[in-house]
Amino acid sequence: MAKSGQSGEQYMPIVDRGARPGTVLRIILLAIVLTISAAAFVVFKNQLENEIVLGILGVLAMVGIFFLVSSIIGFIEVMPQSRPDDLARAFLDGHEDGTVVTDRKGRIVYANAAYGALTGATKSSDIQSLETILSRNREATEAIYRLTNGLHEGKAGHEEFRLMKPLKATGSPSGSGAHWFRLKAGVLPTEDTQKSPLYIWQISDITSERDDQERFFKELQNAIDYLDHAPAGFFSAGKKGEIFYINATLADWLGLDLTKFQPGLMSIADLVAGEGLALVQSVQAEPGLKKTKILDLDLRKANGQSFPVRMVHRVSSMRDGAPGESRTIVLARAGDDEGDQSASIATMRFTRFFNNTPMAIASVDGDGRILRTNAPFLKLFSAVVSQDDMERGALLEAVVHESERTHLREALLAAKDRQSDIAPIDALHPTDETRHFRFYVHAVVDQSEQAPEEAAIVYAVEVTEQKALETHMAQTQKMNAVGTLAGGIAHDFNNVLTAILLSSDHLLLSARPSDASFADLMEIKRNANRAAVLVRQLLAFSRKQTMRPTVLNMTDVVGDLRMLVDRMTGTNVKLEVDYGRDLWPVKTDLGQFEQVVLNLAVNARDAMPHGGTITLRTRNLPASDVAALNRRDLPEADYVMIEVQDQGTGIAPEILDKIFEPFFTTKEVGKGTGLGLSMVYGIVQQSGGYIYPDSEVGKGTTFHILLPRHIEEPVVGAENSGVPPAPVAAVVAQEPTDLTGDSAVVLLVEDEEAVRRGGKRMLETRGYTVYEAGSGVEALEVMEELNGAVDIVVSDVVMPEMDGPSLLRELRKSYPDLKFIFVSGYAEDAFAKNLPADAKFGFLPKPFSLKQLAVAVREMLDS
Numbered sequence: 001m002a003k004s005g006q007s008g009e010q011y012m013p014i015v016d017r018g019a020r021p022g023t024v025l026r027i028i029l030l031a032i033v034l035t036i037s038a039a040a041f042v043v044f045k046n047q048l049e050n051e052i053v054l055g056i057l058g059v060l061a062m063v064g065i066f067f068l069v070s071s072i073i074g075f076i077e078v079m080p081q082s083r084p085d086d087l088a089r090a091f092l093d094g095h096e097d098g099t100v101v102t103d104r105k106g107r108i109v110y111a112n113a114a115y116g117a118l119t120g121a122t123k124s125s126d127i128q129s130l131e132t133i134l135s136r137n138r139e140a141t142e143a144i145y146r147l148t149n150g151l152h153e154g155k156a157g158h159e160e161f162r163l164m165k166p167l168k169a170t171g172s173p174s175g176s177g178a179h180w181f182r183l184k185a186g187v188l189p190t191e192d193t194q195k196s197p198l199y200i201w202q203i204s205d206i207t208s209e210r211d212d213q214e215r216f217f218k219e220l221q222n223a224i225d226y227l228d229h230a231p232a233g234f235f236s237a238g239k240k241g242e243i244f245y246i247n248a249t250l251a252d253w254l255g256l257d258l259t260k261f262q263p264g265l266m267s268i269a270d271l272v273a274g275e276g277l278a279l280v281q282s283v284q285a286e287p288g289l290k291k292t293k294i295l296d297l298d299l300r301k302a303n304g305q306s307f308p309v310r311m312v313h314r315v316s317s318m319r320d321g322a323p324g325e326s327r328t329i330v331l332a333r334a335g336d337d338e339g340d341q342s343a344s345i346a347t348m349r350f351t352r353f354f355n356n357t358p359m360a361i362a363s364v365d366g367d368g369r370i371l372r373t374n375a376p377f378l379k380l381f382s383a384v385v386s387q388d389d390m391e392r393g394a395l396l397e398a399v400v401h402e403s404e405r406t407h408l409r410e411a412l413l414a415a416k417d418r419q420s421d422i423a424p425i426d427a428l429h430p431t432d433e434t435r436h437f438r439f440y441v442h443a444v445v446d447q448s449e450q451a452p453e454e455a456a457i458v459y460a461v462e463v464t465e466q467k468a469l470e471t472h473m474a475q476t477q478k479m480n481a482v483g484t485l486a487g488g489i490a491h492d493f494n495n496v497l498t499a500i501l502l503s504s505d506h507l508l509l510s511a512r513p514s515d516a517s518f519a520d521l522m523e524i525k526r527n528a529n530r531a532a533v534l535v536r537q538l539l540a541f542s543r544k545q546t547m548r549p550t551v552l553n554m555t556d557v558v559g560d561l562r563m564l565v566d567r568m569t570g571t572n573v574k575l576e577v578d579y580g581r582d583l584w585p586v587k588t589d590l591g592q593f594e595q596v597v598l599n600l601a602v603n604a605r606d607a608m609p610h611g612g613t614i615t616l617r618t619r620n621l622p623a624s625d626v627a628a629l630n631r632r633d634l635p636e637a638d639y640v641m642i643e644v645q646d647q648g649t650g651i652a653p654e655i656l657d658k659i660f661e662p663f664f665t666t667k668e669v670g671k672g673t674g675l676g677l678s679m680v681y682g683i684v685q686q687s688g689g690y691i692y693p694d695s696e697v698g699k700g701t702t703f704h705i706l707l708p709r710h711i712e713e714p715v716v717g718a719e720n721s722g723v724p725p726a727p728v729a730a731v732v733a734q735e736p737t738d739l740t741g742d743s744a745v746v747l748l749v750e751d752e753e754a755v756r757r758g759g760k761r762m763l764e765t766r767g768y769t770v771y772e773a774g775s776g777v778e779a780l781e782v783m784e785e786l787n788g789a790v791d792i793v794v795s796d797v798v799m800p801e802m803d804g805p806s807l808l809r810e811l812r813k814s815y816p817d818l819k820f821i822f823v824s825g826y827a828e829d830a831f832a833k834n835l836p837a838d839a840k841f842g843f844l845p846k847p848f849s850l851k852q853l854a855v856a857v858r859e860m861l862d863s
Helices: 023-043 048-073 085-096 111-117 138-152 208-230 248-253 276-282 344-355 375-380 387-391 402-416 463-508 518-541 554-569 589-604 677-685 754-767 776-785 802-814 850-862
Strands: 098-102 109-112 157-162 179-188 198-204 234-237 240-248 289-300 308-315 322-332 360-364 370-373 425-428 436-443 453-462 549-552 573-578 588-589 612-621 639-644 690-694 700-708 747-749 769-773 794-798 819-824 841-844
Touching: 023 677, 138 157, 138 179, 138 690, 179 208, 208 289, 234 248, 240 802, 248 289, 248 322, 276 289, 276 375, 360 375, 375 453, 402 425, 402 436, 402 453, 436 463, 436 549, 463 518, 463 754, 463 850, 549 554, 554 573, 554 589, 554 639, 573 589, 588 589, 588 700, 589 612, 589 639, 589 677, 589 700, 677 690, 747 754, 747 776, 754 769, 754 850, 769 776, 776 794, 776 802, 794 802, 794 850, 802 819, 819 850
Parallel strands: 573 612, 747 769, 747 794, 794 819, 819 841
Antiparallel strands: 098 109, 098 198, 157 179, 179 198, 234 240, 234 322, 289 308, 308 322, 360 370, 360 453, 425 436, 436 453, 549 588, 612 639, 639 700, 690 700
């Protein structure tokens, strides 16, 4: 379409080699063919037979009928109608951008009038390709090269470049000088996929557009420069407090490097020092409105120093009440500012001091209404009362749990009566009972003129961590005391069980299975062994049981246990195992840890009487993730976490802290000893790990076991390191076939007479010569009487006057090669740390049978 006042001829394409031949030409050719055919019939009518004429007429008739039918159904078009591509051609003809269409070899197929006007061409012979016109400009040539490569790959694109002269040589003086151009290139779709594709190029002069952009950019730069160097600081923050802009003045005050500033990475919390953030966050606007407030606080410099300022803080709020963006002007308040009056400076200093104290402070009137607070108060109780609530006369009791509000009212009445020595009040947070606070109420004796209604000053300190430490310390002391008691009981009970087992073994040696007493003796031994299991559980809790730690992979351990756990949990309980990838190695006792998993799995099964799913889960817990567990006593280190999760009834919060105590059980009488979880706790602790339960009533319980990652340390010169050989195990895989003594001399040192007597009698039945001693001092006397003619010493660890380790050190001074076996109900580690690094000895845990004692002595003599 032509512009107003101009003819449409200027939009005629200057080159159009893609148009079809005209319709008139086709009609003339058709008429000539028909005329020639008719003339041929007239000239040669006598030479043609009737049959040939009839045949030709028949063929022509068929062609005519085919043509008529095809034209009716639209298969053949007599007078071509306007096509959609005609509309596209008309659009290109009148497009204001210079448009040129080329084939793959760069030959021009089409160029519109705008292209001719832009390049100065007036006729088709003057048209040149863009590559020819722009060949003298390097930047333009590179742009065409990139676009051409993209077109060969079927990709459209655009480039912008700058020329020192316009494209056409002639023109008005205003057209001289540097010009900017935008060049676009694309691939024209063709109906015939076999044909070579056509490329469309569009070029436009964007000099005026660039001039407008440059003018706007300069104006913007000037505005930013004015704002940056204003005599006041300024920053703009987003909805979450993230700072998007900070001017150069404020950055200079705070010592910030603007070249490293990135919008959104710094927040208001990074700028404000102390508790001033609570003051900033307390400024909240009504939904859909804005609010401005003046705040006196300190900002934090890059070097950590405080910088006193006065802030004019303006916040906005969304229509739904959500916080919006904020704009803040910052005024420096130097202490030696001559323009400030002394009263103003004093007020500012008091405000800064008031808002930076480490405790929450509030002044209240005689009715308990809050008059004024500092920033820490707003921070501690932001979820209960806001600045607006206090302006509307909120009561102080709103920040105290309802169970202690009566005591607070009594304290405020005492303050109103100007009494002194008002007792502090310990109270919980009104909405979060896990947080503890202590409130100190002091009467205001001399009311000021500024606040004559002020009756009391209330100080609040959060003591949640202190309460947690007190509770944890009390629980730790309780567990240690119970553990010490359990260990002492287990030690004494081990001696009794050892005497019972040795006596029953002695009687069984002289009894025959057909004897009437044989079954009773076996029952005595079986029950003694059952009691020994309970003793081991007590020792596990007190972390004094015998352990044989080895390096393990938890994936293999859990995989081997899966079938056993599945069989123990029954048919109505489903077991799922979630293996972690590339688990770190850990070091613990395989058998003891299997007991941990089995015990927790059985407890999980009992917690789901109607069935459910038990999940065993393993994963690595790097040191960086430890803090997220929020466990105070858990050091930051690498751990392997094993979780046992059920969908059972859960554990009530009031008993969750007691589940690891010995003899504590929630099961019915006769269905649990209360030692299972205490044993689990002791094994994990003795392995250097930690165990934590998470439970929710009605939803289930998860036990988290954290074992420290084991890192192998290179052993240099291990053959001379003095590391003692592996102690003799209580149960030996391959026992010596010959357990007789061969007249070997044994010194048996034991303070428990029944154990000593039973051990002496048992060893003598095996052919040993046995001397006995009731203490370490007595053992030294026996050795002196025998002139050291002893092959092996079997000694208890805990004895009066001189314990077993002290006896070993004294004997090795005179008899360095003397063989030695320690017997104890405690773990080997409990006393081995008191021995020299090169001390070599065997170990036999109590209680033991005659056979186990004979195996231990025989193996040590043969080693």
